[in-house]
Amino acid sequence: MSDTTKISIVVLCIDYRFWPQALPLLEAKYGPFDLIEIAGAAKNLLAPLEEDDRVVLLENIQISINLHHPDRLVLTNHTDCGAYGGSGQFKSRAEEIKFHKTELRKAAVIAKKEFPQLKVEILVIDKDNQGQILLIEA
Ligand SMILES: [Zn+2]
Numbered sequence: 001m002s003d004t005t006k007i008s009i010v011v012l013c014i015d016y017r018f019w020p021q022a023l024p025l026l027e028a029k030y031g032p033f034d035l036i037e038i039a040g041a042a043k044n045l046l047a048p049l050e051e052d053d054r055v056v057l058l059e060n061i062q063i064s065i066n067l068h069h070p071d072r073l074v075l076t077n078h079t080d081c082g083a084y085g086g087s088g089q090f091k092s093r094a095e096e097i098k099f100h101k102t103e104l105r106k107a108a109v110i111a112k113k114e115f116p117q118l119k120v121e122i123l124v125i126d127k128d129n130q131g132q133i134l135l136i137e138a
Contacts, residue, residue, distance in 0.1 A: 008033040008072040009064045009118075011057065012125075013041040018078045021133040022125050029135065030074060034064040040083030042075040042107040042122075049083075058114060065115065073118040075107050078125035093126070100124045101138035 008030045012019055014037050026033065038044055038057055048054040064070055077100040080087040090096035104122035111120045122138040 005032065006072075007031065007068050007070045008074055009036060009061055009070045010034070010074045010076065011036045011038065011041050011061075012076050013037070013078055013081055013083070014039045015078060015081065017080075018125050018127070018133065022076075022078075022135070025133060025135055026074070030072065033074070034068055034070060036060045036064070040081065042077050042104055043081075043083050045075070045107040045110045046103060061111075061115060065118075071117075071119060072121060073111055073115060074121045074123060075104055075111060076123045076125050077104055079127065097124050097126060097136060101136075104138045 010026055010030065010033045012022065012035060019037065036057065038053065040049070044053045044057045061073065079093065079096050079100070087093070087096055090099065101124060104124065108120045108122050111118070124136040124138050126134045126136055128134055
């Protein structure tokens, strides 16, 4: 990789139902990225199960910055995420997506404060009725 290659950091949930299809779409959209997979993805910035989870996420972002000098941080959440209690917590898919957009916006504020040098983008990863992964900009 040349020094001029701009890379991103993507924060993604561990969920096997989403990441295998999401990775190539994310690569097509953002180019090369350092991948941080952690259960609940952006939730770890806002309301981690354990404070240590937030620390691990922030440390991994910092390591990526130190090693690869990314200019963009992409925070994602996905629908039917177990860390949020799954889709059953919501009346509709639209409501669930709206909830995650709100969560991601709050997480982005925190990330921007921690890493002001990074451009922060937020994305809801959804699956349509045919099982196709959709990247929804928040
Ligand atoms: Zn999840």
